[in-house]
Amino acid sequence: MSELTKNNSTSVVEKPTPVPTRRAVYTPQVDILELPNELVLLVDMPGVVADSVEVQFERGELTVRGQQRVQPLDGKLLVQEFEPGDFYRAFLISQEIAADQISAELKHGVLTVHLPKSAAAQPRRITVKTS
Amino acid sequence: MNTSRLLPSLWASFDRLHGEMDRLLEGWGSDLSLVGAFPLVNVRENADAFFVEAEVPGLTQENLQISVTHRNQVTLQGERHTNDNGSGRWHRRERGFGRFQRVLQLPAPIDADKVEAKLENGLLQLRLPKAEEARPRRIAVKAAE
Numbered sequence: 001m002s003e004l005t006k007n008n009s010t011s012v013v014e015k016p017t018p019v020p021t022r023r024a025v026y027t028p029q030v031d032i033l034e035l036p037n038e039l040v041l042l043v044d045m046p047g048v049v050a051d052s053v054e055v056q057f058e059r060g061e062l063t064v065r066g067q068q069r070v071q072p073l074d075g076k077l078l079v080q081e082f083e084p085g086d087f088y089r090a091f092l093i094s095q096e097i098a099a100d101q102i103s104a105e106l107k108h109g110v111l112t113v114h115l116p117k118s119a120a121a122q123p124r125r126i127t128v129k130t131s
Numbered sequence: 132m133n134t135s136r137l138l139p140s141l142w143a144s145f146d147r148l149h150g151e152m153d154r155l156l157e158g159w160g161s162d163l164s165l166v167g168a169f170p171l172v173n174v175r176e177n178a179d180a181f182f183v184e185a186e187v188p189g190l191t192q193e194n195l196q197i198s199v200t201h202r203n204q205v206t207l208q209g210e211r212h213t214n215d216n217g218s219g220r221w222h223r224r225e226r227g228f229g230r231f232q233r234v235l236q237l238p239a240p241i242d243a244d245k246v247e248a249k250l251e252n253g254l255l256q257l258r259l260p261k262a263e264e265a266r267p268r269r270i271a272v273k274a275a276e
Binding site for chain 1: 218
């Protein structure tokens with residue numbers, strides 16, 4: 001018999017609260033390069049594995065998130081310049097982006113997001129005909 | 132002149148101000164000194180070894196060198212490349228590039244031949260075993276006959 005049926009006066013079931021995450025949230029350093037046909041975003045995310053990375057693009061807002069997975073090491077801490085945390089950064093992109101063609105890859109702790117400009121925003125070369 | 136009577140209290144205020152400034156700067160000092168430092172490191176120690184962890188996003192084995200000098204110094208150096216081929220326009224450029232070097236001074240000598248390094252997802256982990264003489268030695272106490 002489960003806990004719920006035993007106590008039949010219970011009409012409101014409380015879901016277990018997930019363990020509160022008290023991790024630090026970092027603003028990762030980024031490079032943004034604009035090329036004729038796309039914007040390229042490079043985000044430093046050391047210690048992050050691909051399955052914890054989230055890239056979202058909605059109404060011109062690009063959000064990137066990643067969770068740093070650092071194996072806890074043993075021993076007494078002598079120097080601490082960083083601690084495991086999450087990376088979060090969001091940008092409003094005023095360029096017209098072909099949202100369905102956005103791609104992202106994570107390599108050596110650097111996330112690269114390709115944001116192709118929509119066809120209308122790409123430069124077009126007009127050939128001048130000679131008469 | 133009665134400045135001599137004024138001065139001590141003035142100096143006292145200055146001293147206090149000075150102390151306040153020192154205290155403020157001290158609090159910030161550790162962070163300020165890290166501005167531009169690359170890579171950021173954590174260092175740990177147990178009875179047998181030191182452990183260094185460094186954030187090296189974008190680096191591979193080819194552009195990172197680790198060396199041990201003076202028995203207790205570890206040097207991390209290398210080069211971060213930029214993917215600028217001149218055809219684009221930068222909107223942001225926060226990630227550093229170029230050559231870097233960081234020297235870590237450990238409190239005890241290490242055994243350079245037994246250093247282990249692992250580089251994964253832009254995170255470097257080093258295990259630096261202490262030199263034999265730096266390890267704690269347990270002395271067996273003989274029971275008296």
